[in-house]
Amino acid sequence: MPGSSLTDRRKAETRLDIARTAASLFIENGLRATRAEDIARAAGVAPRTFYRYFATKEEAVAPLFAAGAQQWAEAVRGAPAGLSVRDALRHAAARALVPDGDAEALEWVRSLLRMAGESAALRAVWSDACHASEETLISVLAEREGGVGTPSPSPSASPSLELRLVAGVASAAVRVAVETWAAGDDPAEGPAGPAALAVVCVDRLEGFRWP
Incomplete structure (x- = not known):
């Protein structure tokens, strides 16, 4: 309605x-x-x-954490269909974790993550946002898998172990990148920004067997 x-x-x-x-x-x-x-x-x-x-x-800052985390997962959804999972993740990281006209929001995230180091309640809010993003990524990857000739699971089907593992590894790589950037003083753009670091983290998972 x-x-x-x-x-x-x-x-x-x-x-x-x-x-x-x-x-x-x-x-x-x-x-x-x-x-x-x-x-x-x-x-x-x-x-x-x-x-x-x-x-x-x-919990009041949860929407700020969630917006960035969900933006990254949705960027994977929007990656070109012909890309491999690894390249789709790289594509999304390079586009979703940039200021894009709202540099203040990223700086807020940096400050909040630093505060989370001394606040279990704030760490829990960040953890919940990351977990929600991972769940979204599972659905996104299932859709991409279905789009290349493999039937995607029905809404009632449980995600496969492989799908959960891929989403978990990818989400951890991005989380580490954001937290590493937040711990330093480098600008959000450039080789030490969250987007660049996320690409580096994905690239360093060379031994992982991507679908």
């Missing part, structure tokens, strides 16, 4: 607005000093509205 679609979009926009506000406050004032009520007030919503979307202040 069009109304439901509009409502969903508005909810997604509200979630992202709160996420951006939370990230900004965490970076400006520190994670410990920032309360959920502070985030709600700065985002222009009532505390009860905040808690309708997020259970904790750390």
Whole structure:
């Protein structure tokens, strides 16, 4: 229904607005000093509205983590059909993990990942985003597999061990690349940026048997 679609979009926009506000406050004032009520007030919503979307202040930045992680998985979906899995992953990494007009979001991710080193709650949010991206990648790889002459699994079928392994290895490579970049001070673009590092990580998996 069009109304439901509009409502969903508005909810997604509200979630992202709160996420951006939370990230900004965490970076400006520190994670410990920032309360959920502070985030709600700065985002222009009532505390009860905040808690309708997020259970904790750390979870408020989940949309920022999820957006980047899902963008990478969807970029694999958009890779040219004739590419091998490895080349599709390289293609996606080189295009999805770049500023693309929103360099601030990547810098927020860098700062948040550094904070996660001292916050188990924030690490859990990052881990959940990576896991969700991996699940999306499993579906994407199944679709690509089906598109080259192999029947893709039915919606009720469990992904094969090989499919899960490929998605897990690929996701780990990208996660390591992003976390390595975040730990340093190099810009998001260039040979030490997350996109370039992700390509390097995929290339170094030479012994892995890609489908």
